[in-house]
Amino acid sequence: MRIVVLTGGIGGARFLLGVRAYAGEVEAEVTALVNVGDDLLLHGLKVCPDLDSVMYTLGGGADPERGWGRVGETWTVRSELAAYGAEPAWFGLGDKDLATHLVRTTMLNAGYPLSQVTEALATRWQPGVRLLPATDDRLETHVVVSGRSEPASPAVANRAAELDGGQRAIHFQEWWVRYRADLPTHRFVFVGAETAKPAPGVLEAIGAADVVLVAPSNPVVSIAPILAVPGLRDAVVDGRAPVVGVSPIIGGAPVRGMADRCLAVLGVECSAAGVGGLYGGRSAGGLLDGWLVAPEDAGTLVPDVTVRSAPLRMTDEAATAAMVRAALELV
């Protein structure tokens, strides 16, 4: 059996622990198609938060509390950078984490595509699932905001010029980490999406899949940038594999992160029904055949989608594997 998972963020990485555990029970192969919209260039290094969260989490190197970066991390370089006043100081790169970015940036500069770099890094971590970036091309989530305009921080590359009406685009990480989304926010832009191509192996993995799972990731800034890669969404919708999503919203609130803030920008209700409706039913041109919601949201209706409920708290690997089993029983 071949399972393909659309995933991003810390919740998506935790979900993959359960997918891997379930796949081990049924001898299935797993390919994770990972969001790259969070990626950024920082101090000359290419940082890929979602790829790293998945790689470290599955490889046993992630800090379980933080959910990102390494367990047992130290911050010597970070404090040295701060001593030089090197901007941005609001995004912390740990000493162990830096080695990943140095190796990745060296390989990218040598001309290796991100998918091959990811494969090389994963050789060390042995995640037990195949990790594929959604695209090898540059695709970055930027956020159009207004208010609290600061002098342009040159360190955050590709800062868009001032837009009309005092609006400006900032990189997703600045919005997420520096401002904690606490700015008037108008829209999300996936810079580079128009010309990005699915990474090698992505369309093949979708075509060969027996099931496609949409992880309980942030639908707006983790799943949408994956689906924004031309050809990727169509491959899923037009493919033969059933598509089952797992709700990231339980009882009207995200389990962690800021999906509520992101959904509000889109004017989508922060609920299992709202996100299910955002993805849409496959027979109506949407994405989903099935939608797994928490018991708190049993009775959720999504047009053209089969909805089931099961406990969705990813308290440990076994609980998450049970979620995966429930999702697969849906189809």
Ligand code: FO1
């Ligand atoms: N999140 C923070 O809230 N503060 C940080 O300083 C920070 C640094 C960081 C460094 C590397 C990395 O891979 C992730 C990092 N994150 C940090 C998390 C990151 O913003 C999010 O995990 C994802 O981009 C969204 O899921």
